[in-house]
Amino acid sequence: MNNRRTNASARSTAVARKSGRRAAARPARRRPSESVAARKARAARILAGLRAHYPDARCALTHRSALELLAATILSAQCTDQRVNLVTPALFARYRGAADFAAADPAELQELIRSTGFFRNKARSLIGMGRVLCDEFGGKVPQTMPALLRLPGVARKTANCVLGTWFEKNEGVVVDTHVGRIALRLSLAPSARNDKDAVRIENDLMSLFPRESWTFLSHAMIDHGRSICTARKPACDRCPLRAECPSADSLTQDDS
Incomplete structure (x- = not known):
């Protein structure tokens, strides 16, 4: 049984190496x-x-408002900031406020953000973000961690970025x-x-x-x-x- 596990582990490692996948880094050795x-x-x-x-x-995502930073940070998941910055000029020209995102046609929005990857999920998040902002926050980006975490597509990383970068609030x-x-x-x-x-x-x-x-x-x-x-x-x-x-x-x- 132990030999089987060892062989299986070796095969898995070999496959990972061939495919170019990298295992998550482990903690460095602490100083004695x-x-x-x-x-x-x-x-x-x-x-x-x-x-x-x-x-x-400073934040590498191009933005002129809290809403633009919020949307850009949502798009940056599994995507480079450079790629997001290529997409957002056209995006923000079309969707200028929370109400515009809330009323967005999913297919049209998906096409605009397609190159950022996971574009269907991101489109749902942007539309849901716009709706919650309009329904609960008067169309404005809230300035607290609990409120931001109510928005679709927003977890602590995104909330920390928006709070710290735009509102200058160090929450994390x-x-x-x-x-x-x-x-x-x-x-x-x-x-x-x-x-x-x-x-x-x-x-x-x-x-x-x-x-x-x-x-x-x-x-x-x-x-x-x-x-x-x-x-x-x-x-x-x-x-x-x-x-x-x-x-x-x-x-x-x-x-x-």
Whole structure:
């Protein structure tokens, strides 16, 4: 029985490698006997490094209003911000307010956002968002976490982005694929099972960094993940956070 399980596991691993799929990253090894106080001190140095390297970090989604940011963030699920920015000019020219989204023809809306992927689900979310905004919030984007979470297609990541970016309210950390990956590589999320464990990652980050930094932290980590700490070939040799990263040596060895 054990041999069968071992063989099955090996076959699954081989298939995953052939298909190009990547398993979720596991937490980096924590520094030996790192106390909570030591981790917080390291987090402070990491934040200082991010501020120095990404002083102008901001949301990459093009928007002119809270509604546009909300819609763009919904579209960004499983899609790059660059692709979303190519789609939204025509989208926002056609749908200017919550009532326009609420009354949208599904087929027409789907065609406009098709290239962002999962366009049918996203169209339903945008239409449902418009209807709830009109029915419950006077057509305006609400400014609280509980209210935003009532909108179709909105979870904490989207709500955090809208609240922090547009309303300048630090209610949480935006945990996207970049933030999840970097948090584990830096050993800042000890409770997380892998880089997809967004709830635990967010809670760990909020416990380490001051509340007023949460929105900046989100955007800076995303920028860092795009430019240096990439998924496949991180540029550890030019990383401003290398001295604070428990994963740097192992990532460099893996890439050699």
